[in-house]
Amino acid sequence: MIEDLKSLFEQIVQHIEEDDPQGAARLLAEVTPADAADVLRSFNHEQKVAVLRHLSADTAASILSELDERSLPDLLDLLEDKEIVDMLDELDSDDAADVVAQMEDDQAERVVDLLDQVDHQDALELSELLRYPEDSAGGVMAKEFLSVRRDQTIGSVVAALRKMDEEDLVSHHFAFVVDEQDRLVGQIPLLKLLLADPLARAEEVMTPDPLAVEVMMDQEEVAQLFRKQDLLSLAVVDANHRLIGRITVDDVIDVMTDEAAEDMARFAGSSEEEIGETSVKLISRARLPWLLLGLGGEMISALVISGYQENLRERVILAFFIPLVMATGGNSGVQTSANLIRALAMGRFDRFRARRHILREIGVGILNGFLLGSLVAIILVLTHQDPKVGMVIGLSLACVVLVATTVGTIVPLILHALKIDPALATGPFITTSNDVLGLLVYLGLAHKFLGFI
Amino acid sequence: MIEDLKSLFEQIVQHIEEDDPQGAARLLAEVTPADAADVLRSFNHEQKVAVLRHLSADTAASILSELDERSLPDLLDLLEDKEIVDMLDELDSDDAADVVAQMEDDQAERVVDLLDQVDHQDALELSELLRYPEDSAGGVMAKEFLSVRRDQTIGSVVAALRKMDEEDLVSHHFAFVVDEQDRLVGQIPLLKLLLADPLARAEEVMTPDPLAVEVMMDQEEVAQLFRKQDLLSLAVVDANHRLIGRITVDDVIDVMTDEAAEDMARFAGSSEEEIGETSVKLISRARLPWLLLGLGGEMISALVISGYQENLRERVILAFFIPLVMATGGNSGVQTSANLIRALAMGRFDRFRARRHILREIGVGILNGFLLGSLVAIILVLTHQDPKVGMVIGLSLACVVLVATTVGTIVPLILHALKIDPALATGPFITTSNDVLGLLVYLGLAHKFLGFI
Numbered sequence: 001m002i003e004d005l006k007s008l009f010e011q012i013v014q015h016i017e018e019d020d021p022q023g024a025a026r027l028l029a030e031v032t033p034a035d036a037a038d039v040l041r042s043f044n045h046e047q048k049v050a051v052l053r054h055l056s057a058d059t060a061a062s063i064l065s066e067l068d069e070r071s072l073p074d075l076l077d078l079l080e081d082k083e084i085v086d087m088l089d090e091l092d093s094d095d096a097a098d099v100v101a102q103m104e105d106d107q108a109e110r111v112v113d114l115l116d117q118v119d120h121q122d123a124l125e126l127s128e129l130l131r132y133p134e135d136s137a138g139g140v141m142a143k144e145f146l147s148v149r150r151d152q153t154i155g156s157v158v159a160a161l162r163k164m165d166e167e168d169l170v171s172h173h174f175a176f177v178v179d180e181q182d183r184l185v186g187q188i189p190l191l192k193l194l195l196a197d198p199l200a201r202a203e204e205v206m207t208p209d210p211l212a213v214e215v216m217m218d219q220e221e222v223a224q225l226f227r228k229q230d231l232l233s234l235a236v237v238d239a240n241h242r243l244i245g246r247i248t249v250d251d252v253i254d255v256m257t258d259e260a261a262e263d264m265a266r267f268a269g270s271s272e273e274e275i276g277e278t279s280v281k282l283i284s285r286a287r288l289p290w291l292l293l294g295l296g297g298e299m300i301s302a303l304v305i306s307g308y309q310e311n312l313r314e315r316v317i318l319a320f321f322i323p324l325v326m327a328t329g330g331n332s333g334v335q336t337s338a339n340l341i342r343a344l345a346m347g348r349f350d351r352f353r354a355r356r357h358i359l360r361e362i363g364v365g366i367l368n369g370f371l372l373g374s375l376v377a378i379i380l381v382l383t384h385q386d387p388k389v390g391m392v393i394g395l396s397l398a399c400v401v402l403v404a405t406t407v408g409t410i411v412p413l414i415l416h417a418l419k420i421d422p423a424l425a426t427g428p429f430i431t432t433s434n435d436v437l438g439l440l441v442y443l444g445l446a447h448k449f450l451g452f453i
Numbered sequence: 454m455i456e457d458l459k460s461l462f463e464q465i466v467q468h469i470e471e472d473d474p475q476g477a478a479r480l481l482a483e484v485t486p487a488d489a490a491d492v493l494r495s496f497n498h499e500q501k502v503a504v505l506r507h508l509s510a511d512t513a514a515s516i517l518s519e520l521d522e523r524s525l526p527d528l529l530d531l532l533e534d535k536e537i538v539d540m541l542d543e544l545d546s547d548d549a550a551d552v553v554a555q556m557e558d559d560q561a562e563r564v565v566d567l568l569d570q571v572d573h574q575d576a577l578e579l580s581e582l583l584r585y586p587e588d589s590a591g592g593v594m595a596k597e598f599l600s601v602r603r604d605q606t607i608g609s610v611v612a613a614l615r616k617m618d619e620e621d622l623v624s625h626h627f628a629f630v631v632d633e634q635d636r637l638v639g640q641i642p643l644l645k646l647l648l649a650d651p652l653a654r655a656e657e658v659m660t661p662d663p664l665a666v667e668v669m670m671d672q673e674e675v676a677q678l679f680r681k682q683d684l685l686s687l688a689v690v691d692a693n694h695r696l697i698g699r700i701t702v703d704d705v706i707d708v709m710t711d712e713a714a715e716d717m718a719r720f721a722g723s724s725e726e727e728i729g730e731t732s733v734k735l736i737s738r739a740r741l742p743w744l745l746l747g748l749g750g751e752m753i754s755a756l757v758i759s760g761y762q763e764n765l766r767e768r769v770i771l772a773f774f775i776p777l778v779m780a781t782g783g784n785s786g787v788q789t790s791a792n793l794i795r796a797l798a799m800g801r802f803d804r805f806r807a808r809r810h811i812l813r814e815i816g817v818g819i820l821n822g823f824l825l826g827s828l829v830a831i832i833l834v835l836t837h838q839d840p841k842v843g844m845v846i847g848l849s850l851a852c853v854v855l856v857a858t859t860v861g862t863i864v865p866l867i868l869h870a871l872k873i874d875p876a877l878a879t880g881p882f883i884t885t886s887n888d889v890l891g892l893l894v895y896l897g898l899a900h901k902f903l904g905f906i
Contacts, residue, residue: 166645189623194644194647195615227707230703256709263717267717280813283817284817291821294780294784302774305776313769322772324748331722335722338717356495363733431780
């Protein structure tokens with residue numbers, strides 16, 4: 001797979017370098033839109049546009065909707081409004097809305113107006129979808145769904161289905177059943193519909209009161225529902241339980257992929273804005289805030305150490321183990337928080353068991369601190385002339401591991417309770433605060449025990 | 454949702470404490486198996502078994518297949534073989550195989566033998582599935598699929614489908630078409646099948662040569678196919694292209710969830726074995742190897758510092774900034790590797806662009822190093838009597854950021870090329886090696902420039 005892509009990539013590079021976008025387009029039309037987007041990603045926007053113009057509107061549209069959102073605004077800026085509208089017309093409403101959401105406001109307005117002249121219904125749906133927050137159920141849902149009135153006969157529904165495009169029909173898993181006020185009252189798997197008695201009414205065949213989500217529900221919660229209940233498709237309703245859209249599992253997979261990448265980026269103290277970014281300046285800008293935060297924290301570390309400078313001058317061996325104590329504390333804190341953050345993000349963490357979880361982590365902190373502290377103490381007592389130094393360093397290490405484990409458990413839980421994404425603040429925050437706390441514990445204990453000798 | 458679960462949890466606790474597993478079971482039967490498993494997780498194995506015994510075999514089975522794999526062996530040990538077989542009989546073959554894979558060898562053998570007496574076909578399929586590695590397509594696939602001979606008429610296929618259980622039928626998206634040697638030659642969406650001319654033969658209606666995966670393909674690659682191509686279901690074939698199973702999107706979502714949690718755990722220098730683990734001893738054991746690795750690395754740091762102890766005694770201010778230099782280098786390295794690791798795991802990283810990526814990261818390292826180094830140099834020159842000290846520390850910081858960024862890019866790429874999971878070795882490895890390299894650069898530069906004064 002990768003090897004094929006590699007040779008495809010090389011051929012495309014050649015076509016682009018020979019200024020032959022048509023040749024490149026011919027090759028790209030043969031792979032999946034996701035692969036085509038992967039390959040196109042490394043060219044500049046002018047080159048991308050040149051290739052897209054040599055593809056059919058629907059192929060170009062599918063590739064467009066697979067490109068990184070961050071790079072879309074500049075790319076869309078290079079296309080004519082008319083070209084964009086032709087592409088949007090080929091996309092499902094949710095994908096079209098994702099593309100338009102990336103445009104500058106005035107371009108978005110022009111494009112929706114232009115679409116309105118081509119396809120009034122599409123433009124209406126698009127405008128509706130653009131009103132919902134991107135990370136809500138409304139931001140993920142599509143307006144393409146099959147709805148059936150409760151008193152319709154199965155026969156009349158099937159007759160209508162037979163007129164639909166087959167490819168299109170297969171992408172629908174359910175017909176949703178609504179009452180006179182368009183309120184969702186049931187759903188029927190399409191297969192069941194085709195096998196049912198043509199004379200029966202929809203309400204006789206349907207599964208009543210199907211699971212549905214409210215349009216403002218957070219997309220992570222939606223994804224958890226899909227995961228827990230093995231869903232393929234889910235109705236979206238407004239505050240009055242009127243059916244207004246549906247979400248399919250492939251969109252949910254995209255949500256899950258993005259959320260996992262975001263968690264990882266945030267945890268590492270970068271920004272999700274970096275994902276897929278290719279400009280050195282923008283990557284640098286995404287990372288700098290966290291580095292500066294860390295730098296500020298470590299300035300405090302410097303102050304802490306300067307407070308103990310006399311001790312350090314006298315016993316320079318204490319300085320040797322600053323990195324060891326800090327790094328071991330940092331590693332313990334990160335280990336503790338990583339699984340917790342993932343569990344919180346997946347809705348797998350049970351708030352009602354927080355106390356138990358904290359106690360368990362403190363137990364792990366005591367155990368690991370004891371083991372690592374003893375190890376270091378033994379090594380130093382055997383190799384250094386003053387056994388007290390080794391014992392103090394070992395004891396400090398044990399305390400630092402315990403403190404770091406506790407901080408790594410409690411901080412994400414507090415952030416989660418405050419509705420702040422724990423991944424966002426945890427990585428560098430925990431590392432830095434553990435450094436400062438660790439140094440205070442280490443140098444404080446050393447001062448207390450070695451100072452009295 | 455969570456609030457409901459909380460009150461459910463409290464009620465269940467009460468039932469369990471009053472030694473009334475039947476009451477607990479009655480409540481659990483009303484929620485989804487995933488939620489029931491979430492709630493049950495916090496009780497001990499005896500309590501779990503008591504509750505499971507009061508549930509119907511199929512409800513108990515679905516809850517069992519949602520429980521963490523790590524806790525299954527001990528739990529299964531408490532159940533009678535006969536009880537397990539009753540549950541397995543209710544599960545799809547892939548879920549049953551996942552459960553049996555967690556048993557001790559002798560229990561697994563007994564259970565399969567017992568199942569063989571109840572349902573010979575199920576036992577055969579189970580034994581087959583158990584032969585494939587857990588993380589291969591074969592380890593994820595189910596044996597429940599619809600296969601149709603190429604010369605069968607649509608009418609006869611539909612007649613057979615009508616006899617199937619409706620719930621069961623809806624979970625199949627395709628009928629797979631095979632030739633006389635059971636080799637996969639096509640697939641037909643079930644909806645299309647129901648709408649097609651009953652007199653046509655399967656091969657006339659089918660999509661020929663559908664996408665299929667070989668049974669030994671890695672599950673991550675399978676997940677990427679689903680994601681890129683928006684699949685619902687995929688045929689699995691053996692080396693001779695014979696149809697032997699199918700994978701559905703809900704299994705792929707579980708794979709993606711597990712892989713993301715694994716990546717996060719490994720990146721943080723813990724073990725995926727920790728996920729869902731509740732014993733302090735086992736969590737400690739999962740984390741200790743990485744802490745020890747870090748400890749070993751930091752012993753080298755201590756040696757590095759001891760090599761410069763005269764400089765430190767003379768200019769104790771250098772010791773103040775050891776944490777700052779180390780932490781900033783560490784943060785830079787982690788930022789760099791996090792997105793890369795996620796991109797590699799998702800198959801989003803294009804190997805053919807590795808050179809470009811490395812150059813870009815070096816650019817970010819130079820830019821951020823320059824900015825942070827200048828900032829620190831300016832602060833120190835303004836606040837410390839000897840401006841040379843500030844300039845040396847700033848210069849060192851810039852170099853350390855560049856080195857850390859480069860290491861954070863190159864190490865994951867090398868590991869990936871060597872087919873080692875980069876997440877596994879990256880977190881603590883990069884942090885520790887950056888600490889040692891950073892100290893060498895920092896103290897080396899300080900020695901060189903301040904020593905000559």
